Amino acid sequence: MKKNILLIKSALYCLTAVMMLQSCTKKFEEFNTNPGTATSEMMEYDYLSTGVFFPQMQQNIFPVAQQPNFGDEMYQITQNLAGDVYSGYMGASNNWFGNANNTTYAMIPTWYNAAFGRSFLGVMPAWLSIKRKSEFANPHVYALAQILKAMSLHRTTDMYGPLPVTDFGNGGFTTRYDNQEVVYDSLFSALNYGIRTLTEYVSLYPGQRPMQKYDLVYGGDYVKWIKFANSLKLRLAMRIVDANPAKARQYAEEAVSHPVGVITDNADNAMLVSGAGGVNFNNPLYIICFNFDDIRMGANMESFLRGYNDPRADFMFNKAPDGQFHGIRNGISIANKAAYTAPFSTLNVAANTPVRWMSAAEIYFLRSEGAMRGWNMNGTAQQLYEQGITTSFAQWGASNAAAYINNSTNVPAPYTDVAAPGTGNNIAANSAALSTITIQWQEAATTAVKLERIHTQKWIAVYPDGQEAWSEFRRTAYPKIFPVVFNQSGGLIAPPAHIKRLPFPQTEYQSNSAGVATGVSVLGGPDNIATSLWWDRTP
Known part of the structure; x- marks a missing residue:
C-alpha cells in the first residue's frame, strides 16, 4: 500500500512537471522578449517597418538633413555648385581652391562624387528595404517608393549618364552599369507601376492615407502622388524627345490623358516641407546664401528679369544695397570674396521655405512644347504657354501677368559686373551670348523661336531648381546662358560651349572599378565633362 502511494505521488509529480513545461513553452516568446525591443508584429503596425524609410528617401533627393549644416553642405556640392550655377540661376561668390573648382570646370572629385552618393x-x-518588405505584402507602399526612386535616379542619371540600376542590391563585388536608355526605361517602368497601383488603391479606398505620417511632401495623399508621377513621366518623356520621339510622345500623351492627370494647380505643387512628420530642417539655400555667404543671384537671372521688367524678381531675389538687382556671372575669377557678396542680390528665401520639387507652371510649359510638336496635350501651344506664365505669377504672388504676357518688345538686358565693370565679365548688347527673345507668343514664328520662347519662360518658372534647368538647357540649348569666363577645363570645353555632365565618382573607380568600366563603355565618349548624355543631341 505504501509502495502504491509512492507510485501515485511520483506520477502526480511528473504530470505536474509536464504541465508546467507545456505552460512555459506556450509563453516562451513572452518570457524571452525584451520589453524594450519592437517585435516584427509591432513593426508592421501602422506600416512602421517600411514607413521609416520614406523620410530617408525624400531627404536625400534634394539633400536636406536634421544635423546642423550637414545637409546644407551636401546640397551645396550636389545641387548648388552644379545645376544651380550651370543653369545660370545663381553665381558663386567664393573662390574655392584659387578659383580652380567646379564653377570654372576644374572639377573637384569630392564635389562631383556627392550626387551619386545621395x-x-x-x-x-x-x-x-521597402521593396523587400512591401512589394507583395503592400503594393501601394512599394508603388510610392517606386515613384520616389524615379525622382531620385532621373536627377542622378541626368548628371552622370549610365548608372548601376538593374544590378543594384543583387550582391557581388561588381555592380554593372546600364546605359542611359536602359536607365530611362526602368524609370518609366517604375512610374507606370506607381501610377497603376496607386490608381487602383484610391479607387478601392478613397480618402485613405496609410503613409500620412511618413510623407514629407504630400502627407500621404495618393491622388496628389498620382498627379506627381504623371507629371514626372511627362518631364522624362520630353527629356528623351530627340533620342526617341515616338516613345516620348507615347508617354507624354499617356501622362496627360490619365484619368487623374498631371499637376495643373499650385495647390498640388510638390514641396518638401520642414516640420512634416516631425522632421525639421532649414532650406539649404538659406544657409548657403546667408550663413555661408557663398551664393548670390546669377547674371543670367539679372539679365532676363531686369530686361523683361519681370514682377517675379522681387519674390525670387532681394535688391542689392543700391536698390537694383545684381547677379554674379558663373565661372569668373574672384580675387576677393567680400567684393562679390555685399554688392550683389541675395536669394529671397527663408529658413523655413519649403524645397520645391515640381510646380504646375513647369508642367504647363512641357505641355506647351508637346502641343507645339503636334501632340495631344489638351490645349494649344499658346494657351498652355500663357497658362504657364499665369500659374507661375500666381505661385510667386506676383501681379500683372496679363500685361507681361502681352509684352512684345522687352528683351533680356545686357550685363555688367558691378564688382569689376571694366573686365571681360560683362555681356554687351550686341553679344552673341545675349538672348533677343521677347515674351508675347507669336504663332507665325519658327519652331526654333517658339521653343526658345517656351523654354525661356519655363526656365524662369522652374527656379530655383537649377538641376532641372541645367538638364533642359542641355537638351534644348535654351535659354541662352552666358559661358564660363575663367575656363579651367584644360581644353575639354571650348568656349562658348558649356559643361555636359559630371565625371563618374572617383569612389566608384576605387570600389567598383569593373562596374564603372561598363559605364564608360556605354557612355558614348570619354568619362569627362565634355561627353554628351544619350538624350542630349545639341552641339
Missing part, C-alpha cells in the same frame, strides 16, 4: 547611399538602400 542616390546610391541615401535613397536606393531605403528603396530596397
Whole structure:
C-alpha cells in the first residue's frame, strides 16, 4: 500500500512537471522578449517597418538633413555648385581652391562624387528595404517608393549618364552599369507601376492615407502622388524627345490623358516641407546664401528679369544695397570674396521655405512644347504657354501677368559686373551670348523661336531648381546662358560651349572599378565633362 502511494505521488509529480513545461513553452516568446525591443508584429503596425524609410528617401533627393549644416553642405556640392550655377540661376561668390573648382570646370572629385552618393547611399538602400518588405505584402507602399526612386535616379542619371540600376542590391563585388536608355526605361517602368497601383488603391479606398505620417511632401495623399508621377513621366518623356520621339510622345500623351492627370494647380505643387512628420530642417539655400555667404543671384537671372521688367524678381531675389538687382556671372575669377557678396542680390528665401520639387507652371510649359510638336496635350501651344506664365505669377504672388504676357518688345538686358565693370565679365548688347527673345507668343514664328520662347519662360518658372534647368538647357540649348569666363577645363570645353555632365565618382573607380568600366563603355565618349548624355543631341 505504501509502495502504491509512492507510485501515485511520483506520477502526480511528473504530470505536474509536464504541465508546467507545456505552460512555459506556450509563453516562451513572452518570457524571452525584451520589453524594450519592437517585435516584427509591432513593426508592421501602422506600416512602421517600411514607413521609416520614406523620410530617408525624400531627404536625400534634394539633400536636406536634421544635423546642423550637414545637409546644407551636401546640397551645396550636389545641387548648388552644379545645376544651380550651370543653369545660370545663381553665381558663386567664393573662390574655392584659387578659383580652380567646379564653377570654372576644374572639377573637384569630392564635389562631383556627392550626387551619386545621395542616390546610391541615401535613397536606393531605403528603396530596397521597402521593396523587400512591401512589394507583395503592400503594393501601394512599394508603388510610392517606386515613384520616389524615379525622382531620385532621373536627377542622378541626368548628371552622370549610365548608372548601376538593374544590378543594384543583387550582391557581388561588381555592380554593372546600364546605359542611359536602359536607365530611362526602368524609370518609366517604375512610374507606370506607381501610377497603376496607386490608381487602383484610391479607387478601392478613397480618402485613405496609410503613409500620412511618413510623407514629407504630400502627407500621404495618393491622388496628389498620382498627379506627381504623371507629371514626372511627362518631364522624362520630353527629356528623351530627340533620342526617341515616338516613345516620348507615347508617354507624354499617356501622362496627360490619365484619368487623374498631371499637376495643373499650385495647390498640388510638390514641396518638401520642414516640420512634416516631425522632421525639421532649414532650406539649404538659406544657409548657403546667408550663413555661408557663398551664393548670390546669377547674371543670367539679372539679365532676363531686369530686361523683361519681370514682377517675379522681387519674390525670387532681394535688391542689392543700391536698390537694383545684381547677379554674379558663373565661372569668373574672384580675387576677393567680400567684393562679390555685399554688392550683389541675395536669394529671397527663408529658413523655413519649403524645397520645391515640381510646380504646375513647369508642367504647363512641357505641355506647351508637346502641343507645339503636334501632340495631344489638351490645349494649344499658346494657351498652355500663357497658362504657364499665369500659374507661375500666381505661385510667386506676383501681379500683372496679363500685361507681361502681352509684352512684345522687352528683351533680356545686357550685363555688367558691378564688382569689376571694366573686365571681360560683362555681356554687351550686341553679344552673341545675349538672348533677343521677347515674351508675347507669336504663332507665325519658327519652331526654333517658339521653343526658345517656351523654354525661356519655363526656365524662369522652374527656379530655383537649377538641376532641372541645367538638364533642359542641355537638351534644348535654351535659354541662352552666358559661358564660363575663367575656363579651367584644360581644353575639354571650348568656349562658348558649356559643361555636359559630371565625371563618374572617383569612389566608384576605387570600389567598383569593373562596374564603372561598363559605364564608360556605354557612355558614348570619354568619362569627362565634355561627353554628351544619350538624350542630349545639341552641339
